[in-house]
Amino acid sequence: MSTQLDQAWELAKQRFAAAGVDAEKALQQLDRLPVSMHCWQGDDVVGFENPEGALTGGIQATGNYPGKARTAAELRADLEQAMSLIPGPKRLNLHAIYLESATPVERDEIKPEHFANWVNWAKAQKLGLDFNPTCFSHPLSADGFTLSHPDDKIRQFWIDHCKASRRISAYFGEQLGTPSVMNIWIPDGMKDITVDRLAPRQRLLAALDEIISEKLNPAHHIDAVESKLFGIGAESYTVGSSEFYMGYATSRQTALCLDAGHFHPTEVISDKISAAMLYVPRLLLHVSRPVRWDSDHVVLLDDETQAIASEIVRNNLFDRVHIGLDFFDASINRIAAWVIGTRNMKKALLRALLEPTAKLRQLELEGDYTARLALLEEQKSLPWQAVWERYCQQHDTPADASWLTTVRHYENDVLRQR
Structure with a gap:
């Protein structure tokens, strides 16, 4: 699974870079x-x-x-x-x-x-x-x-x-x-x-x-x-x-x-x-x-x-x-x-x-609302989930819904005993 996540992360970085976004920097900013x-x-x-x-x-x-x-x-x-x-x-x-x-x-x-x-x-x-x-x-x-x-x-x-x-x-x-x-x-x-x-x-x-x-x-x-x-x-x-x-x-x-x-x-x-x-x-x-x-x-x-x-x-x-x-x-x-x-x-x-904000702001300033809308919609489809999974990896937390299994165990072992 780790290898798959790593591969997805590398591909996601490339996709966002093509859109003018530094995914590494985004993760650093998220920690602020x-x-x-x-x-x-x-x-x-x-x-x-x-x-x-x-x-x-x-x-x-x-x-x-x-x-x-x-x-x-x-x-x-x-x-x-x-x-x-x-x-x-x-x-x-x-x-x-x-x-x-x-x-x-x-x-x-x-x-x-x-x-x-x-x-x-x-x-x-x-x-x-x-x-x-x-x-x-x-x-x-x-x-x-x-x-x-x-x-x-x-x-x-x-x-x-x-x-x-x-x-x-x-x-x-x-x-x-x-x-x-x-x-x-x-x-x-x-x-x-x-x-x-x-x-x-x-x-x-x-x-x-x-x-x-x-x-x-x-x-x-x-x-x-x-x-x-x-x-x-x-x-x-x-x-x-x-x-x-x-x-x-x-x-x-x-x-x-x-x-x-x-x-x-x-x-x-x-x-x-x-x-x-x-x-x-x-x-x-x-x-x-x-x-x-x-x-x-x-x-x-x-x-x-x-x-x-x-x-x-x-x-x-x-x-x-x-x-x-x-x-x-x-x-x-x-x-x-x-x-x-x-x-x-x-x-x-x-x-x-992960949004190309500077580019979008420039389009808006130029009055190119067509391109602004097009980019806003297209960027929704970029692989942000792979970047999220990378962030979870960095912080040693589950990257997907597997966290629910941990909560269920805690519920059975702790919460239901109260």
């Missing part, structure tokens, strides 16, 4: 684009603060596939299994509810020490960590408001939670030598007709300003803010709308998070990347697959995933765009979901890197 895997796929967004707690804030994990992680140790073991089947650089994205403590800790009192095991594990795995405050699934978020809450004490609780989260994020960056991107998303909104839409946004603006007032080293920590169109229980009004956070990120020069499922069904985030990059220093992309709404299905190698990857590569945004995944499917094997989604994101990035 880590994908941040999301811890919450492994346990259906439950965390370890209160494993019996119900999800709130418009979040639902559907399905009851056996074997979800019940402890941080189990989750880390599952992540290691998934990561061993995914080639290239990776990161891990943690939520605050994934802390580890022998005694209960309120969210406004979380500290770096509660994530020390995660940091030690990340060092051993040679991973960077990203972070998120958890502003949902809590008694003080039960009425649908957190950072925009009209009650000063409740709002301050969430402000202090986000402040504590920033310090944890900075701790990650300092310990691991790579900046942690900390993303703030809140579920705040109303189910029905809303009379005063301004006051909650004024409170949110002031709360965010207080949260980011402490200056942290950008080499360790990056602030990001994330909008949403609506959520269950917030169908009529979402405080943190796209317009709100675009204005906030632009005026405060934070990173802006674009989530693939957080816009109207006919909107796509790939078209927003180049516009947003004119005004904000960085983007965080939450790559997901919405099906009619923000349902967070496993990422496919579909047109929008490819378009997102192409925008990053075509505009040379390697150092300004952070790629994270955000889906949680409990109807299928959770480790397989990680592997499928992450490999697809990386495949899309590779395909983008």
